[in-house]
Amino acid sequence: MRTLARGSLVVSCQAGPENPIHGPAAMALMAQAAEAGGAGAIRANGPDDIAAIRAVTDLPIVGLHKLGDPAGVFITPTYGSAAGVVAAGADLVALDATLRPRPERLDEQITRIHDELGVPVMGDVDSLDAGLAAREAGADFVATTLSGYTDGRTPTGPDVELVRQLATRLDCPIIAEGRIWTAEDVMSVRDAGAYAVVVGTAITNPRDITARLVGALAVR
Numbered sequence: 001m002r003t004l005a006r007g008s009l010v011v012s013c014q015a016g017p018e019n020p021i022h023g024p025a026a027m028a029l030m031a032q033a034a035e036a037g038g039a040g041a042i043r044a045n046g047p048d049d050i051a052a053i054r055a056v057t058d059l060p061i062v063g064l065h066k067l068g069d070p071a072g073v074f075i076t077p078t079y080g081s082a083a084g085v086v087a088a089g090a091d092l093v094a095l096d097a098t099l100r101p102r103p104e105r106l107d108e109q110i111t112r113i114h115d116e117l118g119v120p121v122m123g124d125v126d127s128l129d130a131g132l133a134a135r136e137a138g139a140d141f142v143a144t145t146l147s148g149y150t151d152g153r154t155p156t157g158p159d160v161e162l163v164r165q166l167a168t169r170l171d172c173p174i175i176a177e178g179r180i181w182t183a184e185d186v187m188s189v190r191d192a193g194a195y196a197v198v199v200g201t202a203i204t205n206p207r208d209i210t211a212r213l214v215g216a217l218a219v220r
């Protein structure tokens with residue numbers, strides 16, 4: 001079985017329907033480019049993208065399925081959605097493990113993923129309390145993915161402090177994810193205790209990279 005190695009850079013290859021590079025073919029190319037650059041794993045959304053990426057790489061795939069309203073629990077919200085990403089070729093399942101109302105109990109969802117699908121679970125959290133609860137519910141990895149996206153206020157940089165708190169308090173690997181753009185960001189979260197680092201937009205979203213630099217040109 002493919003596992004997520006310590007010190008990996010995980011490249012998140014995701015593009016929503018509003019993005020011109022949306023679709024499995026583009027995401028498979030992104031994954032191949034990431035692998036060529038030394039990525040240790042790929043994070044990907046939805047069975048179609050995951051299947052296309054599985055066909056072109058042997059790297060571990062952290063699979064998820066965004067479903068429903070992004071204002072609530074929408075990253076792999078159910079056991080069924082987890083089964084779909086594993087059937088498509090994912091080696092781990094990432095799911096929302098915040099403390100918000102959810103369609104299925106977190107511990108039951110994780111137990112079924114372990115028992116029936118036989119893969120580890122990455123709990124995407126937004127706080128220390130959610131991280132503690134995710135681990136208690138059986139998450140194998142805890143990621144800072146949703147920090148800054150659940151309380152209406154999104155900072156510009158990564159949540160280094162949450163990485164530090166989780167790494168101090170939990171006995172499982174902590175994954176730094178969210179708004180990591182630079183080599184300095186990568187080093188900061190690594191030094192705060194991250195086991196692996198996920199980078200998405202800064203590598204695989206040319207639209208947002210362009211907008212960021214266009215915005216910089218406007219600053220005097």
Ligand SMILES: CC(=O)N[C@H](C=O)[C@@H](O)[C@H](O)[C@H](O)COP(=O)(O)O
Nearest residue numbers: 012145149178179180199200201202
């Ligand atoms: C909040 C949410 O829905 N995050 C998603 C989780 O899979 C993705 O849209 C992010 O691109 C991913 O977490 C990587 O983060 P960043 O793109 O900032 O490097």
